[in-house]
Amino acid sequence: MESYKDIKMEDHHPMYFIDNNNFGVTNHSLISDYNINTSSLGFMELLGFHQDFYSSASVFELPKEENYCPAVCVSEEEEVKPSSVAPESQIISSATVATGNVLNTPSTPNCSSISSEGHGDADGEVENHEQQNTKTKQQLKAKKTVSQKKQKEPRFAFMTKSEVDFLEDGYRWRKYGQKAVKNSPFPRNYYRCTNATCNVKKRVERCFSDPSIVVTTYEGKHTHPSPMNMMMSRPNCYPINPLLPSPGAFTLPMQFNINQSFNYLAMNNQLDHAAFVAQGRRFCSNTEMLGDHGIDLQDLMPSAVLKHEYNR
DNA sequence: CGCATTTGACCGGCGC
Protein backbone atom coordinates (compact mmCIF):
# COMPACT_ATOMS: atom_id res chain seq x y z
CA MET A 1 0.00 0.00 0.00
CA GLU A 2 2.97 2.26 0.19
CA SER A 3 2.62 3.04 -3.47
CA TYR A 4 -0.70 4.65 -2.73
CA LYS A 5 1.03 7.01 -0.40
CA ASP A 6 3.82 7.65 -2.80
CA ILE A 7 1.82 8.65 -5.79
CA LYS A 8 1.19 12.30 -6.24
CA MET A 9 -0.94 13.80 -8.91
CA GLU A 10 -0.28 17.07 -10.55
CA ASP A 11 -3.45 18.93 -11.36
CA HIS A 12 -2.08 20.39 -14.50
CA HIS A 13 -1.05 17.08 -15.96
CA PRO A 14 -3.39 14.79 -17.81
CA MET A 15 -4.39 11.38 -16.57
CA TYR A 16 -5.96 9.09 -19.07
CA PHE A 17 -7.80 5.95 -18.21
CA ILE A 18 -8.76 3.48 -20.81
CA ASP A 19 -11.13 0.62 -20.44
CA ASN A 20 -10.34 -1.95 -23.02
CA ASN A 21 -13.79 -3.41 -22.99
CA ASN A 22 -15.79 -0.29 -23.54
CA PHE A 23 -13.23 2.09 -24.82
CA GLY A 24 -14.01 4.38 -22.01
CA VAL A 25 -11.62 7.25 -21.81
CA THR A 26 -11.44 9.85 -19.16
CA ASN A 27 -9.21 12.73 -18.57
CA HIS A 28 -8.42 13.14 -14.97
CA SER A 29 -7.20 16.65 -14.81
CA LEU A 30 -7.05 19.98 -16.47
CA ILE A 31 -5.12 20.23 -19.67
CA SER A 32 -5.84 23.83 -20.39
CA ASP A 33 -2.15 24.44 -20.76
CA TYR A 34 -1.97 22.18 -23.74
CA ASN A 35 -1.30 24.11 -26.85
CA ILE A 36 -1.42 21.48 -29.50
CA ASN A 37 -4.80 21.56 -31.13
CA THR A 38 -5.73 18.33 -32.77
CA SER A 39 -9.40 19.05 -33.15
CA SER A 40 -9.15 18.94 -36.90
CA LEU A 41 -8.17 15.32 -36.68
CA GLY A 42 -10.58 12.49 -36.27
CA PHE A 43 -10.57 10.55 -33.08
CA MET A 44 -9.30 7.40 -34.63
CA GLU A 45 -6.87 9.25 -36.82
CA LEU A 46 -5.39 10.55 -33.62
CA LEU A 47 -4.92 7.01 -32.57
CA GLY A 48 -3.44 6.12 -35.88
CA PHE A 49 -6.33 4.41 -37.60
CA HIS A 50 -7.34 4.90 -41.17
CA GLN A 51 -10.88 5.98 -41.88
CA ASP A 52 -12.02 2.81 -43.53
CA PHE A 53 -10.22 0.76 -41.01
CA TYR A 54 -12.27 1.76 -38.05
CA SER A 55 -15.47 1.36 -39.91
CA SER A 56 -14.80 -2.32 -39.50
CA ALA A 57 -15.97 -4.04 -36.36
CA SER A 58 -12.85 -6.16 -36.36
CA VAL A 59 -10.90 -3.25 -35.00
CA PHE A 60 -11.65 -4.30 -31.49
CA GLU A 61 -11.40 -7.98 -31.92
CA LEU A 62 -8.05 -8.39 -30.34
CA PRO A 63 -6.38 -11.72 -29.98
CA LYS A 64 -7.00 -13.26 -26.60
CA GLU A 65 -3.41 -13.22 -25.45
CA GLU A 66 -3.19 -9.62 -26.56
CA ASN A 67 -5.98 -8.44 -24.38
CA TYR A 68 -4.31 -5.20 -23.69
CA CYS A 69 -4.57 -2.62 -21.11
CA PRO A 70 -7.58 -2.88 -18.87
CA ALA A 71 -6.65 0.48 -17.46
CA VAL A 72 -4.04 3.05 -18.11
CA CYS A 73 -3.15 6.35 -16.72
CA VAL A 74 -0.48 8.74 -17.67
CA SER A 75 1.09 11.35 -15.54
CA GLU A 76 4.30 13.27 -15.48
CA GLU A 77 5.16 12.45 -11.93
CA GLU A 78 4.78 8.82 -11.17
CA GLU A 79 5.00 5.47 -12.71
CA VAL A 80 3.30 2.18 -12.44
CA LYS A 81 4.16 0.23 -9.37
CA PRO A 82 2.60 -3.07 -10.13
CA SER A 83 4.04 -5.05 -7.33
CA SER A 84 2.52 -3.17 -4.48
CA VAL A 85 -0.94 -2.70 -5.78
CA ALA A 86 -4.15 -4.55 -5.30
CA PRO A 87 -5.37 -6.09 -8.54
CA GLU A 88 -8.89 -4.84 -8.20
CA SER A 89 -7.68 -1.30 -8.27
CA GLN A 90 -5.44 -1.87 -11.23
CA ILE A 91 -8.24 -2.73 -13.51
CA ILE A 92 -10.54 0.18 -13.70
CA SER A 93 -13.89 -1.08 -14.83
CA SER A 94 -16.10 1.16 -16.84
CA ALA A 95 -18.36 1.45 -13.82
CA THR A 96 -15.51 2.70 -11.71
CA VAL A 97 -14.47 5.15 -14.33
CA ALA A 98 -17.99 6.37 -14.67
CA THR A 99 -18.26 7.22 -11.03
CA GLY A 100 -14.94 8.94 -11.06
CA ASN A 101 -14.07 7.42 -7.74
CA VAL A 102 -10.76 6.13 -8.88
CA LEU A 103 -9.99 9.17 -10.91
CA ASN A 104 -10.43 11.45 -8.02
CA THR A 105 -8.20 9.44 -5.84
CA PRO A 106 -4.71 10.84 -5.89
CA SER A 107 -3.19 7.49 -5.27
CA THR A 108 -4.25 5.74 -8.40
CA PRO A 109 -1.99 2.75 -8.84
CA ASN A 110 -2.01 2.69 -12.59
CA CYS A 111 0.08 5.75 -12.92
CA SER A 112 2.91 5.83 -15.35
CA SER A 113 5.36 8.60 -15.28
CA ILE A 114 6.13 10.84 -18.12
CA SER A 115 9.03 13.11 -17.74
CA SER A 116 9.42 15.88 -20.21
CA GLU A 117 12.63 17.11 -18.75
CA GLY A 118 16.05 17.05 -20.28
CA HIS A 119 16.43 17.79 -23.94
CA GLY A 120 19.83 19.35 -23.64
CA ASP A 121 23.17 18.47 -25.11
CA ALA A 122 23.93 15.62 -22.78
CA ASP A 123 24.47 13.21 -25.66
CA GLY A 124 27.34 15.24 -26.97
CA GLU A 125 28.85 15.35 -23.56
CA VAL A 126 28.69 11.60 -23.32
CA GLU A 127 30.36 11.14 -26.68
CA ASN A 128 33.13 13.53 -25.76
CA HIS A 129 33.79 11.71 -22.59
CA GLU A 130 33.86 8.39 -24.30
CA GLN A 131 36.44 9.62 -26.78
CA GLN A 132 38.88 10.38 -24.02
CA ASN A 133 40.58 7.05 -23.57
CA THR A 134 42.74 8.32 -20.75
CA LYS A 135 39.82 8.47 -18.43
CA THR A 136 39.16 5.54 -16.26
CA LYS A 137 36.26 3.25 -16.83
CA GLN A 138 34.78 4.32 -13.57
CA GLN A 139 34.96 7.98 -14.43
CA LEU A 140 33.36 7.32 -17.76
CA LYS A 141 30.60 5.41 -16.14
CA ALA A 142 29.98 8.14 -13.66
CA LYS A 143 29.81 10.83 -16.32
CA LYS A 144 27.52 8.76 -18.40
CA THR A 145 25.20 8.18 -15.53
CA VAL A 146 25.05 11.85 -14.73
CA SER A 147 24.26 12.68 -18.31
CA GLN A 148 21.60 10.06 -18.48
CA LYS A 149 19.99 11.42 -15.42
CA LYS A 150 19.92 14.88 -16.91
CA GLN A 151 18.42 13.53 -20.04
CA LYS A 152 15.53 11.60 -18.63
CA GLU A 153 13.35 10.47 -21.48
CA PRO A 154 9.59 10.68 -21.43
CA ARG A 155 7.92 7.50 -20.30
CA PHE A 156 4.60 5.89 -20.65
CA ALA A 157 3.27 2.69 -19.29
CA PHE A 158 0.37 0.44 -19.96
CA MET A 159 -1.04 -2.62 -18.33
CA THR A 160 -1.85 -5.70 -20.28
CA LYS A 161 -3.71 -8.80 -19.41
CA SER A 162 -1.50 -11.36 -21.01
CA GLU A 163 -0.05 -14.78 -20.41
CA VAL A 164 3.18 -13.87 -22.10
CA ASP A 165 5.54 -11.41 -20.47
CA PHE A 166 6.96 -9.92 -23.58
CA LEU A 167 4.40 -8.39 -25.90
CA GLU A 168 5.30 -8.00 -29.51
CA ASP A 169 5.15 -4.37 -30.57
CA GLY A 170 6.92 -4.52 -33.88
CA TYR A 171 10.31 -3.48 -32.66
CA ARG A 172 13.33 -5.58 -31.81
CA TRP A 173 14.54 -5.47 -28.24
CA ARG A 174 17.63 -6.68 -26.48
CA LYS A 175 17.46 -7.60 -22.86
CA TYR A 176 20.15 -5.90 -20.81
CA GLY A 177 19.11 -6.54 -17.28
CA GLN A 178 16.83 -8.28 -14.90
CA LYS A 179 16.12 -7.33 -11.33
CA ALA A 180 14.19 -8.97 -8.60
CA VAL A 181 11.32 -6.78 -7.53
CA LYS A 182 10.91 -6.26 -3.83
CA ASN A 183 7.93 -8.13 -2.40
CA SER A 184 7.28 -9.77 -5.71
CA PRO A 185 8.15 -13.21 -7.06
CA PHE A 186 8.25 -11.78 -10.55
CA PRO A 187 11.43 -10.13 -11.81
CA ARG A 188 11.55 -6.90 -13.75
CA ASN A 189 13.14 -7.15 -17.17
CA TYR A 190 14.97 -4.34 -18.90
CA TYR A 191 15.12 -4.11 -22.67
CA ARG A 192 16.78 -1.74 -25.08
CA CYS A 193 15.90 -1.18 -28.71
CA THR A 194 18.40 -3.07 -30.87
CA ASN A 195 18.70 -0.20 -33.32
CA ALA A 196 22.05 1.46 -32.73
CA THR A 197 20.71 4.96 -33.21
CA CYS A 198 17.74 4.43 -30.98
CA ASN A 199 17.96 4.53 -27.21
CA VAL A 200 14.41 3.59 -26.39
CA LYS A 201 14.08 1.41 -23.35
CA LYS A 202 11.37 -0.88 -22.25
CA ARG A 203 10.67 -2.27 -18.81
CA VAL A 204 8.47 -5.28 -18.40
CA GLU A 205 7.20 -6.67 -15.15
CA ARG A 206 4.33 -8.76 -13.97
CA CYS A 207 1.98 -7.58 -11.31
CA PHE A 208 2.52 -9.85 -8.35
CA SER A 209 -0.95 -9.35 -6.95
CA ASP A 210 -2.48 -10.23 -10.29
CA PRO A 211 -0.01 -12.28 -12.32
CA SER A 212 -2.22 -12.09 -15.36
CA ILE A 213 -1.33 -8.42 -15.72
CA VAL A 214 1.87 -7.32 -17.38
CA VAL A 215 3.07 -3.77 -16.97
CA THR A 216 5.16 -2.46 -19.82
CA THR A 217 6.92 0.86 -19.54
CA TYR A 218 8.45 2.57 -22.54
CA GLU A 219 11.08 5.25 -22.18
CA GLY A 220 12.01 7.48 -25.08
CA LYS A 221 10.93 7.64 -28.68
CA HIS A 222 11.99 5.47 -31.56
CA THR A 223 14.07 7.23 -34.16
CA HIS A 224 13.42 4.64 -36.81
CA PRO A 225 10.56 2.67 -38.33
CA SER A 226 9.70 -0.68 -36.87
CA PRO A 227 10.97 -3.70 -38.79
CA MET A 228 7.55 -5.26 -38.61
CA ASN A 229 5.98 -2.15 -40.07
CA MET A 230 8.25 -2.32 -43.06
CA MET A 231 7.30 -5.92 -43.54
CA MET A 232 3.61 -5.69 -42.92
CA SER A 233 2.79 -2.35 -44.51
CA ARG A 234 -0.60 -2.58 -46.18
CA PRO A 235 -2.37 0.75 -46.65
CA ASN A 236 -5.90 0.98 -45.27
CA CYS A 237 -5.64 -2.38 -43.62
CA TYR A 238 -3.63 -1.63 -40.52
CA PRO A 239 -3.54 1.19 -38.06
CA ILE A 240 -0.66 3.57 -38.30
CA ASN A 241 1.91 2.95 -35.67
CA PRO A 242 1.97 5.94 -33.34
CA LEU A 243 5.31 5.03 -31.86
CA LEU A 244 7.03 6.14 -34.97
CA PRO A 245 8.68 9.51 -35.26
CA SER A 246 6.61 10.39 -38.30
CA PRO A 247 2.99 9.40 -37.69
CA GLY A 248 1.31 8.09 -40.77
CA ALA A 249 4.43 6.93 -42.49
CA PHE A 250 4.17 3.30 -41.55
CA THR A 251 1.61 0.79 -40.53
CA LEU A 252 1.39 -1.95 -37.99
CA PRO A 253 -0.86 -4.95 -37.65
CA MET A 254 -3.76 -4.98 -35.27
CA GLN A 255 -1.88 -6.51 -32.39
CA PHE A 256 -0.53 -3.08 -31.72
CA ASN A 257 -3.60 -1.90 -30.03
CA ILE A 258 -5.48 1.27 -29.65
CA ASN A 259 -4.55 1.80 -26.04
CA GLN A 260 -0.89 1.97 -26.79
CA SER A 261 -1.70 4.43 -29.49
CA PHE A 262 -3.69 6.57 -27.16
CA ASN A 263 -1.07 6.59 -24.50
CA TYR A 264 1.63 7.54 -26.88
CA LEU A 265 -0.38 10.47 -28.07
CA ALA A 266 -1.17 11.46 -24.54
CA MET A 267 2.47 11.19 -23.64
CA ASN A 268 3.47 13.55 -26.38
CA ASN A 269 0.75 16.04 -25.56
CA GLN A 270 -0.73 15.44 -28.97
CA LEU A 271 -4.24 15.11 -27.63
CA ASP A 272 -6.44 18.04 -26.96
CA HIS A 273 -8.86 16.54 -24.50
CA ALA A 274 -11.95 18.34 -25.71
CA ALA A 275 -11.23 17.28 -29.24
CA PHE A 276 -10.66 13.81 -27.93
CA VAL A 277 -14.00 13.73 -26.18
CA ALA A 278 -15.82 15.11 -29.17
CA GLN A 279 -14.18 12.79 -31.62
CA GLY A 280 -14.67 9.92 -29.26
CA ARG A 281 -18.37 10.59 -29.22
CA ARG A 282 -18.46 10.81 -32.96
CA PHE A 283 -16.59 7.58 -33.22
CA CYS A 284 -18.78 5.83 -30.72
CA SER A 285 -21.94 7.01 -32.40
CA ASN A 286 -20.71 5.36 -35.55
CA THR A 287 -20.22 2.02 -33.93
CA GLU A 288 -22.20 -0.33 -31.82
CA MET A 289 -19.32 -0.84 -29.51
CA LEU A 290 -20.54 1.12 -26.55
CA GLY A 291 -24.13 0.25 -27.16
CA ASP A 292 -23.24 -3.37 -26.92
CA HIS A 293 -22.11 -2.78 -23.39
CA GLY A 294 -24.96 -0.49 -22.47
CA ILE A 295 -22.63 2.36 -21.74
CA ASP A 296 -22.38 5.74 -23.31
CA LEU A 297 -19.15 7.62 -23.60
CA GLN A 298 -20.63 10.34 -21.44
CA ASP A 299 -20.88 7.86 -18.64
CA LEU A 300 -17.20 7.28 -18.88
CA MET A 301 -16.22 10.91 -18.65
CA PRO A 302 -15.96 12.76 -15.39
CA SER A 303 -18.39 15.60 -15.28
CA ALA A 304 -15.61 18.13 -15.07
CA VAL A 305 -14.29 17.01 -18.42
CA LEU A 306 -17.64 17.21 -20.10
CA LYS A 307 -18.32 20.58 -18.54
CA HIS A 308 -15.02 21.79 -19.83
CA GLU A 309 -15.97 20.67 -23.28
CA TYR A 310 -19.36 22.37 -23.24
CA ASN A 311 -17.85 25.63 -22.07
CA ARG A 312 -15.57 25.85 -25.04
C1' DC B 1 31.03 -16.98 -35.14
C1' DG B 2 27.83 -13.54 -34.13
C1' DC B 3 24.19 -12.24 -31.53
C1' DA B 4 21.08 -12.62 -27.52
C1' DT B 5 20.46 -13.70 -22.73
C1' DT B 6 21.86 -14.35 -17.99
C1' DT B 7 23.52 -12.70 -13.82
C1' DG B 8 26.50 -10.75 -10.33
C1' DA B 9 28.68 -6.41 -9.57
C1' DC B 10 28.52 -1.70 -9.47
C1' DC B 11 26.70 3.02 -9.06
C1' DG B 12 23.65 6.84 -7.84
C1' DG B 13 19.56 8.43 -5.49
C1' DC B 14 17.02 8.64 -1.54
C1' DG B 15 15.31 8.07 3.14
C1' DC B 16 16.54 7.60 7.83
Add this chain to the structure above:
DNA sequence: GCGCCGGTCAAATGCG
Protein backbone atom coordinates in the same frame (compact mmCIF):
# COMPACT_ATOMS: atom_id res chain seq x y z
C1' DG C 1 27.06 8.29 6.90
C1' DC C 2 24.72 4.11 6.08
C1' DG C 3 21.74 0.92 4.00
C1' DC C 4 18.31 -0.07 0.67
C1' DC C 5 16.74 -0.04 -3.90
C1' DG C 6 16.35 0.77 -8.87
C1' DG C 7 18.86 0.83 -12.95
C1' DT C 8 22.85 -0.38 -15.77
C1' DC C 9 27.09 -2.66 -17.08
C1' DA C 10 29.72 -6.30 -18.80
C1' DA C 11 31.71 -10.91 -18.59
C1' DA C 12 30.12 -15.43 -19.07
C1' DT C 13 27.16 -18.42 -21.26
C1' DG C 14 23.80 -20.15 -24.58
C1' DC C 15 22.02 -20.75 -29.07
C1' DG C 16 21.31 -20.96 -34.06
